[in-house]
Amino acid sequence: MTAPTKGKRGRRPRSSKDASGHELLLDTAEELFATHGFHGVTAREVARCAGVDAALVVYYFGNKHKLFEAVFMRRAQIINRERLVALDAYAAAAGPELSVEGCIDAFIRPVLHWSMNGGPGWKRFFAITAQVNNTALWGGETMGRYFDPVVERLVDLLRIALPAASDEQLYWGYHMMTGALTLSLSETGRIDRLSHGRCMSGDLPTLFERFVPYAAAGFRGLVEGWRPNPL
Amino acid sequence: MTAPTKGKRGRRPRSSKDASGHELLLDTAEELFATHGFHGVTAREVARCAGVDAALVVYYFGNKHKLFEAVFMRRAQIINRERLVALDAYAAAAGPELSVEGCIDAFIRPVLHWSMNGGPGWKRFFAITAQVNNTALWGGETMGRYFDPVVERLVDLLRIALPAASDEQLYWGYHMMTGALTLSLSETGRIDRLSHGRCMSGDLPTLFERFVPYAAAGFRGLVEGWRPNPL
DNA sequence: GTCTATAAGATGATAGAC
DNA sequence: GTCTATCATCTTATAGAC
Numbered sequence: 001m002t003a004p005t006k007g008k009r010g011r012r013p014r015s016s017k018d019a020s021g022h023e024l025l026l027d028t029a030e031e032l033f034a035t036h037g038f039h040g041v042t043a044r045e046v047a048r049c050a051g052v053d054a055a056l057v058v059y060y061f062g063n064k065h066k067l068f069e070a071v072f073m074r075r076a077q078i079i080n081r082e083r084l085v086a087l088d089a090y091a092a093a094a095g096p097e098l099s100v101e102g103c104i105d106a107f108i109r110p111v112l113h114w115s116m117n118g119g120p121g122w123k124r125f126f127a128i129t130a131q132v133n134n135t136a137l138w139g140g141e142t143m144g145r146y147f148d149p150v151v152e153r154l155v156d157l158l159r160i161a162l163p164a165a166s167d168e169q170l171y172w173g174y175h176m177m178t179g180a181l182t183l184s185l186s187e188t189g190r191i192d193r194l195s196h197g198r199c200m201s202g203d204l205p206t207l208f209e210r211f212v213p214y215a216a217a218g219f220r221g222l223v224e225g226w227r228p229n230p231l
Numbered sequence: 232m233t234a235p236t237k238g239k240r241g242r243r244p245r246s247s248k249d250a251s252g253h254e255l256l257l258d259t260a261e262e263l264f265a266t267h268g269f270h271g272v273t274a275r276e277v278a279r280c281a282g283v284d285a286a287l288v289v290y291y292f293g294n295k296h297k298l299f300e301a302v303f304m305r306r307a308q309i310i311n312r313e314r315l316v317a318l319d320a321y322a323a324a325a326g327p328e329l330s331v332e333g334c335i336d337a338f339i340r341p342v343l344h345w346s347m348n349g350g351p352g353w354k355r356f357f358a359i360t361a362q363v364n365n366t367a368l369w370g371g372e373t374m375g376r377y378f379d380p381v382v383e384r385l386v387d388l389l390r391i392a393l394p395a396a397s398d399e400q401l402y403w404g405y406h407m408m409t410g411a412l413t414l415s416l417s418e419t420g421r422i423d424r425l426s427h428g429r430c431m432s433g434d435l436p437t438l439f440e441r442f443v444p445y446a447a448a449g450f451r452g453l454v455e456g457w458r459p460n461p462l
Numbered sequence: 463g464t465c466t467a468t469a470a471g472a473t474g475a476t477a478g479a480c
Numbered sequence: 481g482t483c484t485a486t487c488a489t490c491t492t493a494t495a496g497a498c
Contacts, residue, residue, distance in 0.1 A: 034367075038271075055466090134361040
């Protein structure tokens with residue numbers, strides 16, 4: 001062993017020019033949680049990797065779980081605020097000419113904007129979101145607590161754009177849309193391999209161009225219905 | 232402390248009528264990994280909960296990670312086999328009258344069948360699948376390794392059903408479909424809360440009825456396209 | 463605000479008895 | 481095949497000095 005430190009994921013020595021310990025811990029936790037998941041990282045690793053003392057995790061956040069919640073909340077709040085603004089602005093601009101495409105555009109544009117232009121912190125946040133959304137134990141509850149109020153606003157507009165749709169159909173439609181969206185934003189690289197390079201996880205402009213017509217047509221197809229052979 | 236054991240998630244004392252240690256460990260690992268994720272469970276916990284000695288994890292599987300792979304592979308192989316059979320049978324029956332709905336039906340019918348009729352082990356497997364699918368580090372790679380060959384067969388059929396679609400569109404369409412499918416099968420309960428009980432995660436016949444027209448219309452909408460305002 | 467020291471216990475993996 | 485005992489290390493969290 002010749003390295004000066006023995007930490008598993010290395011230590012970044014803290015310089016006086018760095019951000020505050022609080023922000024440093026948030027950023028570092030975001031990075032490590034995104035890659036390894038909540039249980040795949042220890043609070044000590046986060047502190048070590050941030051170049052900060054381990055006791056400061058407790059000092060700033062109380063415990064590891066509250067650190068995770070703080071990471072999640074920081075950007076979720078921004079998304080929620082911008083989505084509400086975008087949905088209201090679209091509703092005001094479209095008037096009675098509201099379209100499904102327009103509603104979905106307003107709903108996903110903020111997340112695509114931040115994923116493209118927000119830097120690596122935002123990408124990591126979306127990777128965390130995908131994991132939370134797909135975890136039964138605290139995922140359903142956490143996602144709902146943070147995002148459901150804005151989803152209700154989206155469903156309100158979709159009710160106008162698709163008057164023939166029942167609420168049950170709209171909620172199922174949203175459910176399928178969010179599965180596609182969180183997976184897409186997590187950029188796992190699977191589609192790159194599957195498509196032999198024809199599609200790229202990180203190509204968000206193309207994702208946007210594909211996502212809106214897919215989801216909008218999906219909502220309409222839902223309303224038209226389909227009679228399967230019974231399962 | 233009055234309980235005879237002190238294990239965090241309890242011990243199930245092993246009786247001579249139980250299945251072999253190998254199967255017991257697989258079933259128990261499946262249950263715990265589904266709920267808490269790979270890093271959220273220790274190999275010791277799996278063994279304790281199975282009523283089996285901790286050293287047997289190493290004896291049977293080599294290490295904790297290989298135990299996880301064994302859990303995942305056990306049912307993935309069954310799904311793959313049945314999906315291939317279903318896709319081939321549908322292609323043979325439909326001939327040139329192949330429809331997008333029919334292809335998607337054939338692709339998802341096996342998983343819905345097992346989720347509805349296969350007992351809790353299958354539900355747990357799908358919960359694990361959703362987590363793997365949405366994890367960047369090993370998710371993209373693992374999902375691809377297990378499932379991509381069958382996905383290629385699906386895309387082959389969709390090429391016939393949708394001759395106007397480019398491969399790039401078909402792969403994006405599959406990508407969005409799989410996000411919706413893995414989230415749906417993981418039954419996180421989020422849609423139950425969001426919809427105030429109008430929709431239920433565990434209502435798979437309704438999911439099936441909604442999923443096929445949504446995804447099929449999505450694929451068609453993808454081909455028709457849509458010109459967004461630039462991001 | 464930041465650090466050291468430490469408590470009290472769990473971890474994955476192994477060696478080797480039976 | 482199954483078990484005990486053990487290694488070397490890591491864990492969350494706290495108390496209290498500076």
